[in-house]
Amino acid sequence: MRKRAASTEVPLSRIGLADLLSEALSGMVQRPGRSVLTLLGTVLGVGAFVAVLGLTSSATGQIGKRFSALQNTTVTLVGTGAEVVTAGGRHRAAMDFPEDADRRVGRLNGAVAAGVYWSAPLTEPKISTSPVPGPGSGTGLDVLALSPGGFDAIEAQVSAGTVYNAFHSERGLRVAVLGSAAAGRLGISRLDAHPAVFVNGVGFTVIGIIDGSARLPETALDVMVPTTTARTLWGNPLPGENGRARMVIRTRTGAAGLVASQAPTALRPEAPQDFEALAPPDPHTLRDSVSTDLTGLFLLLAAICLVIGAVGIANTTLVAVLERTGEIGLRRALGARPRHIAAQFLTESTVLGTLGGLVGTAIGVAVVVLVALARDWTALLQPWTVLSAPLAGSLVGLLAGLYPALRAAGVEPAEALRH
Amino acid sequence: MSGTEARADDRGAPGHRDTPVIRLRGAFRTFPGPPPVTALHPLDLEVARGEYAAVIGPSGSGKSTFLNLLGLLDRPSGGTYELDGIDTGALSEARRTALRGRRIGFVFQSFHLLPYRTALENVMLAQVYNGSARAGRAEAARRVLDQVGLGHRAEALPSRMSGGERQRVAVARALVNRPSLLLCDEPTGNLDSATARRVMELFEELHGSGLTLLVITHDREVAERARRTITIRDGRLGTSGAVAGR
16 A cells, blocks of 8 residues: 555656756767767768769760650651562562652651661672772771751761762762761762772762761761662662661650651651661660669768767767766766666767768758759759768667667666765 | 555665665676676675765775666676665666766766756756656756755856856766765766865755765765775775664
8 A cells, every 4th residue: 555655655756858958969069179070981981872872873964865856856767667688589578768858757747867777788899999999998888878958867977078969869870978987997088189988899980978977876986878779789678677767856855755756657658667766775774774883882981970870979988988977877876767868869969970970961052952963954853862861870879879878777876876 | 556655664665764765685797708707796785765975995995886887887797775665686778878867966076067068958868768748847847956055056057167167067966866875986086175065065065955865985084074984905895983783
C-alpha cells in the first residue's frame, strides 16, 4: 500500500523535446570553432555526394538535350521493297525511291530538305587520284550514292568548291564531292586544278569538299556521287541492312512524326508500305554509359568523406562527454536519467550532422550550378537528392553519437560530481 | 485517493509534517573487495523537518559515502533509508532519480555551474527534468535568485561572478524545485572566510524559513553554525554539540 503510494507520488523524470533540442544546441554553440571543424568532414561528404549526383545528371541531361535536338528534326526512311535479280544473276534491291524523291518529300509541310543515299554496291573499291591506282591508295574510303537534296538534308558544311545539284544528277554526270577525311587521304585540298578521283578506274571530277555533318557523320570518309550516276554505273543498291537505299529528311522542330507518317505516301502513293521509318537510337543507353564509370568512383570518395565525417563527429562528441563529466553528474543529481543524458548527446551529434548535411548540400548545389553556368549547361538536380542529402548528414551524426552517448549514460553521478 | 486518507492517521506516511525528512535504520555500505571495505557501519539517524544539521568528519571518514547515500546517488548495502517517509530501497532506479531531482537540492563545493550559461539559465537547468512548464521557469528562477540576494545578477555569467555569488547561484538552483532537503557538500570549501560567512548567513535564513538543511563539512566553524552536529569517524556516527540531545 505504502509502496504504491510512494511510487505514484514521485512522477518519473522526463525531458520535453523543446528542452532536449535547446540543451543540445547550447552544447554545440558553446564551442562554435570546434563545432565548425567537426562539421567539415560531413560537409565535404554530403557536398561531394550532391555535386557528383548533380553534375552527372546535368551532364547526361546535356547529352540528352543535344541528342533530342537532332532526333526531333531527323527522319530516316529505308526502302523495304522486294529483291530483284538483275543482269548477271546478282541479287539487287528494287529501287524503291522514285527519281524525284527529293522534291516529293521536300514539298511536305514541315520537311526542310530530303535526300536519298546508299552505299554504292562495290566491294573494296579502288579509289585513287590516278587512273592506275598505286598500292594502298585511298583504302578505307567508301563510295556513297547521294541525291543532290541530301547535302541540305544532312546540313553538310561545304569547305571548298560546291556540291552537285539537280543539273548534274539529271544528266548522270561523273562528278564527286569528298568528305573532309577522304579528301585528306587522297591528298586533295585545292580544287582550282579540277582534280579527279578514280573509282575502279572510272574518273570523277571533284567539285567540292564538305566538312562532315552531325546527322550523317560517316560522310567524312566518303566519296559522294549523284544517285543517277551511281545507278547507271553500278546498278541498284544491294539488299540487306547496310546496302539498301535510305532517305534522310531534315524537318522543322517537332514535325518529325508528321513527316515520317506522310513521306511514304508522298514517295509512292501506290505502295507506301515499301518504306519504314527507322527508330532513332535509344537515348537512355547513351546516358547510362556516361553515368556509370566515373560516377561510381566519385560516389565512393563521397562515402569515404562521410565516414571520415562520422569519425570526426564521434571524436568530438566523445571528447565533449569526457570534458563535461561534471555537467553529466550535475544533471543526474538534478533528476536526469541515463537515457536523458544519452538523448542529449545523441541529439547534439545528430544536430551537428544535420547542420553539416545542410551546409554540404548548399555547397554541392552551388558547385553544380557554377559548373553548369561555366559550361553552358542546364543544371539538373533530382529533388530527392537535395531533400535526402541533409538527412544523410543527420544519419551520420546519429550513428557517430551512439558510442559517446552510451559512454555518457554510463557515467556514475557520484563519481562525476567529485570533479 | 485511498492513500491520502491513510496518511491522515499514519504519522510515518510520505510528506506528512511530522514525518522525518531522513530516517536511516541500520543502513550500511560495504564495497566489494578484495578485500571488502566497510565504508559505513550500520547506522540509525533521523533528521526532522526544518532541522539544520551538520555532519562533520575528517577526510576518509566516510563523509562522501554518507553524502552519496543520503543524496540517492548510491544505495545502502543493507538497512533502510526513508526520504520524506518514502522507502527508497523499494524504488526502481528511475524513481530514485526522480525523487532525487524533486526532493533533494544539492550544493557542491565546486558549485558545478555551467560556464556558458547565465545565473538565471543555470538555475533554470534544475527545472528541465521534472516536467515543469517552460513558460513558468524563468519567473520561478528569478524568484529564488531574489531570495538568495542575486536578483540583480540574473544575466551574469559565472566567470563574471565572485565565489560567493556563484555558490549563492548554486543554492538558488538547489532551491528552485522546492526540495524537502538541501544537501550541501563542503559548501564553503572554495570560499574565503568572509564570503563563507555570508553563505552561512544565507543558510540561517533558509533554516529560518523552515527548510531542512544538512551540511557535510570538515570545517568545525561551519559545523558549529548548525543547530545539531553529527560527527562521523571511521564510518561510524556519533553526536556532539550543545543541541545534540534535544
